[in-house]
Amino acid sequence: MPKRGYHHGNLRQALVDAALSLIESKGPTGFTLSEAAKRAGVTPAAVYRHFAGREDLIAEAARQGYEIFADLIQHAFDQGQPSALASFEATGRAYLAFARKYPGYYISMFESGISINRTPELAAVANRARGVLEHAATELSKHIPEENRPPAAMFSAHVWALSHGVVELFARNSPGTQSPFAPEDLLESGIGIYLRGLGLIPPDE
Structure with missing residues (x-):
């Protein structure tokens, strides 16, 4: 057989x-x-x-995950156009949606300990995903006076870290970490606070 x-x-x-x-x-x-x-x-x-071993197998899973992830956040960014703010917020929501829909890929990418530099192919696609987020941050930060403008890489890293934290703590059923708010609401309000601090959206009335 x-x-x-x-x-x-x-x-x-x-x-x-x-x-x-x-x-x-x-x-x-x-x-x-x-x-x-x-x-x-x-x-x-x-x-x-x-x-050659389990790590190489996981690295290939991570590479495939980054391909899906990069395509997903690029689509989210494009859907938000021509509004830089809508595109930026959409990439954050896409992060959360990816983690929920593709937990195996997400874990391979972010929780396995596999370096994105393990293979050139993995590094290339991970950098493509990061590039989409940095582009979204660049477009939005154009509305900030240049002397007060954070580097796009820092800007996008802050929102990536916020998105990752919401996913890890509240969207993947981590033991003992329940929130009275939906992960989407936590992420949206967190991004809103961050953007208000940069002067990109007006304060609430």
């Missing part, structure tokens, strides 16, 4: 899919290559035709 991994003709992707499922249920360090091979329907030895 043929193994499933060979039958569908894409063993490499079958292993990534298996890893994503295991990462969601056990975390990035809670599974072995043998478990991924079993779930993909192949022998453990077959894994090494494509990946």
Whole structure:
């Protein structure tokens, strides 16, 4: 009886899919290559035709995740045009939506300990995603007098950190971290406070 991994003709992707499922249920360090091979329907030895170890498998999952993530936030930015403010806020919401829809990819990217510089391909797509956020920040910060304008990389990093914090604490069911507010509301109000501090939106009446 043929193994499933060979039958569908894409063993490499079958292993990534298996890893994503295991990462969601056990975390990035809670599974072995043998478990991924079993779930993909192949022998453990077959894994090494494509990946040198578990870290390389997770790195490929992270690379694929960044591809989806970069496309998603680029789409969010484009949908907000021509308003720089709407585009900037949309990229923050897209971050939250990505984490909810693709937990396996999210964990591979941000919680596995895998460096984005592990492979040139991973670094390139991670930088593409970061570039979308920095572009959104650049467009919005044009409304700030130059002498008071923070660097775009700092601006986008602040909002990335805020988005990441909301995801980690309140959108992924972390034990003991319940909030009376929806994650979307927390993120929107946090970004609003930040942008008011920069003078980009007027204070509430």
